[in-house]
Amino acid sequence: xxxxxxxxxxxxxxxxxxxxxxxxxxxxxxxxxxxxxxxxxxxxxxxxxxxxxxxxxxxxxxxxxxxxxxxxxxxxxxxxxxxxxxxxxxxxxxxxxxxxxxxxxxxxxxxxxxxxxxxxxxxxxxxxxxxxxxxxxxxxxxxxxxxxxxxxxxxxxxxxxxxxxxxxxxxxxxxxxxxxxxxxxxxxxxxxxxxxxxxxxxxxxxxxxxxxxxxxxxxxxxxxxxxxxxxxxxxxxxxxxxxxxxxxxxxxxxxxxxxxxxxxxxxxxxxxxxxxxxxxxxxxxxxxxxxxxxxxxxxxxxxxxxxxxxxxxxxxxxxxxxxxxxxxxxxxxxxxxxxxxxxxxxxxxxxxxxxxxxxxxxxxxxxxxxxxxxxxxxxxxxxxxxxxxxxxxxxxxxxxxxxxxxxxxxxxxxxxxx
Amino acid sequence: xxxxxxxxxxxxxxxxxxxxxxxxxxxxxxxxxxxxxxxxxxxxxxxxxxxxxxxxxxxxxxxxxxxxxxxxxxxxxxxxxxxxxxxxxxxxxxxxxxxxxxxxxxxxxxxxxxxxxxxxxxxxxxxxxxxxxxxxxxxxxxxxxxxxxxxxxxxxxxxxxxxxxxxxxxxxxxxxxxxxxxxxxxxxxxxxxxxxxxxxxxxxxxxxxxxxxxxxxxxxxxxxxxxxxxxxxxxxxxxxxxxxxxxxxxxxxxxxxxxxxxxxxxxxxxxxxxxxxxxxxxxxxxxxxxxxx
Numbered sequence: 016x017x018x019x020x021x022x023x024x025x026x027x028x029x030x031x032x033x034x035x036x037x038x039x040x041x042x043x044x045x046x047x048x049x050x051x052x053x054x055x056x057x058x059x060x061x062x063x064x065x066x067x068x069x070x071x072x073x074x075x076x077x078x079x080x081x082x083x084x085x086x087x088x089x090x091x092x093x094x095x096x097x098x099x100x101x102x103x104x105x106x107x108x109x110x111x112x113x114x115x116x117x118x119x120x121x122x123x124x125x126x127x128x129x130x131x132x133x134x135x136x137x138x139x140x141x142x143x144x145x146x147x148x149x150x151x152x153x154x155x156x157x158x159x160x161x162x163x164x165x166x167x168x169x170x171x172x173x174x175x176x177x178x179x180x181x182x183x184x185x186x187x188x189x190x191x192x193x194x195x196x197x198x199x200x201x202x203x204x205x206x207x208x209x210x211x212x213x214x215x216x217x218x219x220x221x222x223x224x225x226x227x228x229x230x231x232x233x234x235x236x237x238x239x240x241x242x243x244x245x246x247x248x249x250x251x252x253x254x255x256x257x258x259x260x261x262x263x264x265x266x267x268x269x270x271x272x273x274x275x276x277x278x279x280x281x282x283x284x285x286x287x288x289x290x291x292x293x294x295x296x297x298x299x300x301x302x303x304x305x306x307x308x309x310x311x312x313x314x315x316x317x318x319x320x321x322x323x324x325x326x327x328x329x330x331x332x333x334x335x336x337x338x339x340x341x342x343x344x345x346x347x348x349x350x351x352x353x354x355x356x357x358x359x360x361x362x363x364x365x366x367x368x369x370x371x372x373x374x375x376x377x378x379x380x381x382x383x384x385x386x387x388x389x390x391x392x393x394x395x396x397x398x399x400x401x402x403x404x405x406x407x408x409x410x411x412x413x414x415x416x417x418x419x420x421x422x423x424x425x426x427x428x429x430x431x432x433x
Numbered sequence: 434x435x436x437x438x439x440x441x442x443x444x445x446x447x448x449x450x451x452x453x454x455x456x457x458x459x460x461x462x463x464x465x466x467x468x469x470x471x472x473x474x475x476x477x478x479x480x481x482x483x484x485x486x487x488x489x490x491x492x493x494x495x496x497x498x499x500x501x502x503x504x505x506x507x508x509x510x511x512x513x514x515x516x517x518x519x520x521x522x523x524x525x526x527x528x529x530x531x532x533x534x535x536x537x538x539x540x541x542x543x544x545x546x547x548x549x550x551x552x553x554x555x556x557x558x559x560x561x562x563x564x565x566x567x568x569x570x571x572x573x574x575x576x577x578x579x580x581x582x583x584x585x586x587x588x589x590x591x592x593x594x595x596x597x598x599x600x601x602x603x604x605x606x607x608x609x610x611x612x613x614x615x616x617x618x619x620x621x622x623x624x625x626x627x628x629x630x631x632x633x634x635x636x637x638x639x640x641x642x643x644x645x646x647x648x649x650x651x652x653x654x655x656x657x658x659x660x661x662x663x664x665x666x667x668x669x670x671x672x673x674x675x676x677x678x679x680x681x682x683x684x685x686x687x688x689x690x691x692x693x694x695x696x697x698x699x700x701x702x703x704x705x706x707x708x709x710x711x712x713x714x715x716x717x718x719x720x721x722x723x724x725x726x
Contacts (some may be wrong), residue, residue, distance in 0.1 A: 093689045093690065096478060096479070096689050096690075096692070097478075097689060099478070099479045100478045100479060100694065115692075116479075116692075119477065119479050119480070119692065120479060123479060123480050123481055124481075125479075204584070205581065205583060205584045205672070205673070206670070207670065207672055259580070260567070260579075260580040260581055260584065262580065262581070262584035262585070262673060263562075263563060263567075263580045263581020263582075263583060263584030263585070264563070264581070264584070265559070265563075268563060394691070395692070396690055396691075397686070397690050397691035397692065397693075400686065400690055404671070404672060404674050404675050405674070407672055407673045407674050408586075408673070408674035408675075411586060411673060411674070
């Protein structure tokens with residue numbers, strides 16, 4: 016049964032392959048590689064290269080006729096966009112759901128429809144359904160990133176602070192640390208990325224996907240909204256506890272300071288853990304995570320968690336079956352992947368293995384998670400980049416009205432385009 | 434008889450010209466024309482189809498505050514860094530053509546920034562602005578410089594200018610040195626006999642005679658700085674906020690980040706026209722100042 020289904024699902028591709036045969040023979044593309052199918056895997060996670068290499072070795076051992084060619088370049092997402100523009104699309108690549116880039120690619124038939132693949136059923140539907148676009152799924156979620164507050168355990172113990180669960184406890188902790196002469200918070204605000212990793216925590220807690228739909232239709236405003244104002248006020252309240260010259264510190268410097276224990280807390284996503292571990296060998300003992308406490312109701316607080324590795328296959332790929340086989344293999348080996356990558360898995364039944372990341376597990380297990388709010392915005396990556404720059408301005412001038420006006424104008428400009 | 438020889442010679446020239454013309458057409462004329470067409474479409478860089486929209490993109494750019502902000506930043510940056518780097522380079526060149534001790538050593542030192550890779554320069558200067566400048570500012574009690582200049586909206590501009598002038602001067606020094614060495618010794622001698630020395634000797638003799646060098650240096654520097662991209666990527670990434678977003682960085686962001694390929698191309702072509710106009714004005718002004726001995 017399974018085999019016949021497999022063959023059946025391949026038929027259209029066999030036909031396609033037959034059409035392309037002449038061209039291929041002319042260009043002599045298969046010449047160098049014998050009978051092996053070479054599948055390009057374009058991935059944008061430089062810290063994941065070793066993990067994928069290990070898994071690719073295992074996969075190639077099981078499938079001697081397939082060669083997976085992992086390709087990682089700096090600024091990968093931009094390179095991927097240009098490769099779409101020029102029609103040179105990799106066979107497998109990382110795609111995030113909901114985002115405009117994903118929708119644009121799916122609606123232009125660049126992505127292979129995976130809805131009916133068996134491996135989709137192994138994935139947590141809460142997460143995987145984010146890939147739904149007109150009822151079909153063009154990507155498979157493998158792992159999730161998570162965003163919370165990293166803290167230095169010795170500093171917290173020294174001042175008798177427990178990990179805060181409410182907003183009041185959170186601000187009290189900052190106050191205590193500040194009064195004791197500690198640096199309560201490290202921020203690397205010279206890089207725009209840091210601004211949104213912090214700010215979006217409030218935005219994600221305040222607004223749900225329905226809000227963004229109304230928002231994108233122009234039914235909600237930023238300037239008239241109490242929630243946006245409240246979020247901005249909370250941002251300013253926290254930012255005063257950051258180290259001196261936080262606007263002049265970039266991410267690398269901030270990472271270094273925090274790993275050295277120069278500050279008590281740091282807002283950063285789980286992707287930073289491998290870097291910090293490289294800077295401090297006792298990292299796992301000295302540091303922990305707690306979920307960002309946006310409000311005074313612990314049940315209402317959310318952890319931002321988006322798809323970190325989600326895989327799509329090019330519709331025009333010459334080796335779609337081989338590519339899908341690799342996606343299926345990665346999902347089957349999600350245990351291994353989660354352990355090596357130190358991330359939450361989107362595959363059901365796979366638990367987090369990372370000692371630091373465990374601090375965020377209660378939220379993730381309770382489904383107190385929210386997607387990155389910017390994934391719902393019109394304008395996608397561009398709107399996010401603008402949001403970050405406006406946030407950077409806001410941190411300098413601390414002018415809430417100006418900030419909300421700027422954001423309103425920005426969102427409006429992206430609405431007009433569509 | 435003569436006429437037909439001339440004709441066949443001309444034919445020969447034309448045939449020799451052809452490969453060059455073909456290459457020019459293929460790699461220069463065709464891309465420019467296709468960019469001109471792209472700038473009149475709404476292509477997003479990904480879709481398989483696009484619509485022709487005429488001059489809409491150009492009109493949109495002229496009312497886009499982000500473009501105007503980038504344009505005004507780029508112009509200020511280009512003018513200030515062109516003027517400063519030429520003054521600095523000329524001053525250094527004046528010293529380095531004199532018979533001073535360790536002349537060759539200093540020539541090598543001042544050329545050094547030109548051969549460093551832009552990324553390395555970016556990293557070095559980031560460290561300098563983060564660690565070194567605040568360190569001295571604290572000891573000298575200069576409040577404004579005690580934090581990273583790159584994180585300050587007003588000072589980031591000047592931080593960029595410092596790095597640009599430091600690197601861009603290196604090449605200009607070489608051109609100015611070459612120019613200064615073409616000024617014949619006997620002109621100076623007769624000027625000395627007439628009683629000219631110091632500033633007068635420089636402004637009346639040296640300067641007019643090296644105007645060709647100045648023309649080259651100013652045009653080269655201006656063109657390079659109007660298209661500034663690498664310094665900004667390496668140092669500020671356009672921030673803080675939008676304070677140091679240049680037109681080229683905007684073009685990149687529009688095309689590859691915002692999925693507005695058509696609009697980005699329109700902005701790029703506007704910059705292209707802009708640079709041509711500025712270059713023509715510069716050449717016209719400086720040509721009139723040139724003198725022949």
